[in-house]
Amino acid sequence: MTESRDLGWIRSWATSPQMTDAVFADVTLRQEIRISGGGRRVRIRLTNEYGTAPLTVGAGRLGLATAGGGIAPGSDRVLTFGGRAGVVIPAGAPVLSDPVDLPVSALARLSVSLYLPNRVEACTGHDMPLDTGWVIPGDAVAEAALPGDAEPLPAWALVSAVEVLPDEPAGVVVVLGDSRVDGVGSTAGGGWPERLAERGVYVCGQGISGNRLLNDGLGPSGLARFDRDVLATPGLSHVVVSIGLNDIAVSFAPRVGPLADFLTMFPGEPVTAQDVIAGFRQLIDRGHDRGVRVYATTMAPYGGNDIFSPEGEAVRRTVNDWIRTSDAFDAVLDFDAVWRDPTRLDRIRGDLHEGDHLHGNDAGYQALADSIDPSIFK
Structure with missing residues (x-):
């Protein structure tokens, strides 16, 4: 490569x-x-x-x-x-x-x-x-x-x-993701890709709040926009895939009260763990065809949010286990391990989320960036 x-x-x-x-x-x-x-x-x-x-x-x-x-x-x-x-x-x-x-x-x-x-x-x-x-x-x-x-x-x-035209050879890291890549819950410009940039990495966050890997809804799906937002990037050397939780959460969320109306913005059939994994394999193959390394983050918890369900949690853990153990990605960034509460593995630590049990605060996104060794992008 x-x-x-x-x-x-x-x-x-x-x-x-x-x-x-x-x-x-x-x-x-x-x-x-x-x-x-x-x-x-x-x-x-x-x-x-x-x-x-x-x-x-x-x-x-x-x-x-x-x-x-x-x-x-x-x-x-x-x-x-x-x-x-x-x-x-x-x-x-x-x-x-x-x-x-x-x-x-x-x-x-x-x-x-x-x-x-x-x-x-x-x-x-x-x-x-x-x-x-x-x-x-x-x-x-x-x-x-x-x-x-x-x-x-x-x-x-x-x-x-x-x-920009750099003064020495360089490559750019593009992060494909959802609201957690967009930095929802942080002060403006406080997402983890921005914090990673402070450690000497050319990085572009391509997050869309509410975005899914497999289906359109709030923006085109990750599979649909991958060529435009990621592979067409000048100087691309690494991709970080940080998407898929919305696919899972929406599929199993309880359709009751105001949440039911909100979920109408997310069309498509419920997905399985194997559906999400198949989508990841598509991104891996398309990235490798362009000669770039494809990394992934594990999906951090979302227990305590209205969209949470035990069924969705089981699928999240299944997909995370595959991300960690399959060797399909060139490297894995274990964001689940960084954010999860050691006493409640389905929840984010209380000091790292903005109050909704789904999105990080400034400290949460800083913790994600700090967990990454920048040398993996060299």
Whole structure:
């Protein structure tokens, strides 16, 4: 298998594209992004993949972010697309900006400003709250300081990846997952892939809250988006599969009260342990065909959450045993062992979850990142 990469483009940050209900017109979107690894040049990937009409970006800027939504002096760069200041992105398509000469260090915070002159109704983004994004009336891409009429942007919009040219050979780790990869329950940007990046790893978290491996529902299934979100990643060297618990939990959850209405968002027949394992084998084969290593995390507990059932717990343990013992994956990260309560093996330790017995808090996600030896990605 490939152990290193030439000095080509490396994806340093990414978020999985989704349909959002945001509507914009004649506004500037300013979003701050903390990349994982650095490089000497940068390009931005914009997405209209769920758009139903062409999307016009009238102007764009890139710079190093400062506190309060500002741009560091001397770092402001104009974004161009094929040499032009704006671009029309076809419905269903992404677009890459031209490379920008801007040296960036690992964990640098970038500011991306995009002016949208026309009405955008079907906006592709990522349904995860952020505290470092703003909507500004009119064309404000060149404003070094955040204008006073800026309003909070509730979720990621249009920007799906940041790529860099590194100064030395490197590979990127892409994590395919659900809400636990998205960092639900943590402060903004506090998920375990972000914490892993702080240990010198180029890493992209491709989590979708509520996502499943085998069936669509909240976003396309892991099997359906694997090529787009993972295998198409520039510089890909390792995949971490951290998905499947929602398949199991939804299959056996009690259909009573408000939970029954919630579960209607998850179509498809109940799955078995063998169904999930077969899905994992598909990802392994597809990853190995591209010459990348495929790792897995075990599924951490969820006892105490409304979606828990004894039947689902039995399947979770069966699949975890297979992950640990089958040697099907190139390596295993035992997140179940990190999070489980030694006195209640079906539950997360009380100090590691956000209160719902399903998602981590900042300490929980930090514990997952700390359990990983970064050398396994070399």
